[in-house]
Amino acid sequence: MASGGPLRGTATADRPAEETVLRVDGLSKTYRSRRGDRTANAGIDLEVRAGEILALLGPNGAGKTTLLRQIAGQLLPSAGRITIGGIDIVRHPIPAKEILSVIPQECEPKANLTVEEHVRYFALLKGADPAGIRPYVDALLTRTGLAAERNRLVRELSGGLRRRVLIAVALAAPNLRLLLLDEPTTGVDPEARRAVWQLVDALRAERIAVLLTTHYIEEAEYLADRVAVIDHGRIVAEGSVDAIRQRLDHAGRLEVRGLDHLTPAGRALLDELERRYPVGFRAGNTERLRVADPFSPAASADLARLAALGIVASLGPVSLEDAYLALVGNGRSEEGG
Ligand SMILES: Nc1ncnc2c1ncn2[C@@H]1O[C@H](COP(=O)(O)OP(=O)(O)OP(=O)(O)O)[C@@H](O)[C@H]1O
Numbered sequence: 001m002a003s004g005g006p007l008r009g010t011a012t013a014d015r016p017a018e019e020t021v022l023r024v025d026g027l028s029k030t031y032r033s034r035r036g037d038r039t040a041n042a043g044i045d046l047e048v049r050a051g052e053i054l055a056l057l058g059p060n061g062a063g064k065t066t067l068l069r070q071i072a073g074q075l076l077p078s079a080g081r082i083t084i085g086g087i088d089i090v091r092h093p094i095p096a097k098e099i100l101s102v103i104p105q106e107c108e109p110k111a112n113l114t115v116e117e118h119v120r121y122f123a124l125l126k127g128a129d130p131a132g133i134r135p136y137v138d139a140l141l142t143r144t145g146l147a148a149e150r151n152r153l154v155r156e157l158s159g160g161l162r163r164r165v166l167i168a169v170a171l172a173a174p175n176l177r178l179l180l181l182d183e184p185t186t187g188v189d190p191e192a193r194r195a196v197w198q199l200v201d202a203l204r205a206e207r208i209a210v211l212l213t214t215h216y217i218e219e220a221e222y223l224a225d226r227v228a229v230i231d232h233g234r235i236v237a238e239g240s241v242d243a244i245r246q247r248l249d250h251a252g253r254l255e256v257r258g259l260d261h262l263t264p265a266g267r268a269l270l271d272e273l274e275r276r277y278p279v280g281f282r283a284g285n286t287e288r289l290r291v292a293d294p295f296s297p298a299a300s301a302d303l304a305r306l307a308a309l310g311i312v313a314s315l316g317p318v319s320l321e322d323a324y325l326a327l328v329g330n331g332r333s334e335e336g337g
């Protein structure tokens with residue numbers, strides 16, 4: 001693609017020199033049914049190192065859950081290889097599952113157990129020492145902000161708290177090296193979401209590798225060392241947040257608000273700007289123009305001209321969201337492709 005498109009060449013990933021915990025090579029998955037085959041993963045290569053957080057972004061139906069379920073040993077790959085701590089999950093699922101935990105996208109702790117019983121049950125299942133189980137579970141409940149809920153029945157908790165129980169259960173694994181989180185904060189309130197971020201962030205210190213999926217770009221910006229964008233079952237971009245942002249052929253954006261109450265002079269100015277800067281995005285009362293260099297005197301002058309007419313506008317560097325939308329923004333929906 002030449003200069004006309006919003007994307008440019010490939011970016012290289014900057015990886016910390018840590019040992020690889022998760023390695024995915026040439027992974028493909030085709031769901032077969034009488035109504036036809038559907039390829040959900042098509043040749044995926046991925047690596048996550050100890051203490052590293054990789055965020056997987058992609059539209060609905062891109063193949064994120066399919067990928068995570070194969071890594072978790074819940075779904076057999078059609079082709080390719082997955083190792084966790086060097087152990088092949090397909091050939092040796094039992095030892096591999098001892099060092100990984102997964103929080104599925106759709107999963108509710110259903111059992112008729114209290115929060116404490118629930119966490120204890122799974123901790124023992126994952127090899128926690130029965131002799132020291134009390135302080136072990138206490139520490140997990142404190143860490144996940146569930147200490148006050150310990151005697152409540154899980155099925156009576158709110159959705160957000162149930163999600164937190166799932167996180168506590170996932171962490172209740174003494175030999176944990178890889179944590180898979182499929183949309184860990186969907187349906188979680190903003191404050192609790194930040195609590196989850198802090199929890200996941202703290203896993204770095206324990207050198208746990210984290211692979212998470214999210215539709216919240218902010219979540220990836222906050223947490224991820226690296227981002228992989230998946231579309232139609234393929235990784236279409238991979239690297240640090242900055243590396244992904246730099247794949248756009250423009251470094252800045254000029255955001256203009258209040259499109260519905262522009263004066264004639266304001267409309268004329270915006271028409272002029274739209275001739276000079278490509279429109280990246282328009283929705284409701286807002287549009288974003290693509291600016292090659294947001295720190296240039298010319299761009300600042302344009303911002304000042306908008307302000308002089310009382311138009312609310314802002315100028316700044318492109319966001320991960322801008323890059324993401326350019327990478328996958330083909331107006332496709334779940335069953336497209
Ligand atoms: N059990 C299944 N049988 C057949 N097709 C499936 C099955 N599970 C998923 N698919 C299809 O595989 C593709 C990828 O689905 P997947 O759930 O992995 O996407 P996703 O990226 O997790 O989407 P979302 O963001 O909506 O959670 C979709 O086209 C989906 O319809």
Ligand SMILES: [Mg+2]
Nearest residue numbers: 064065066105
């Ligand atoms: Mg999914």
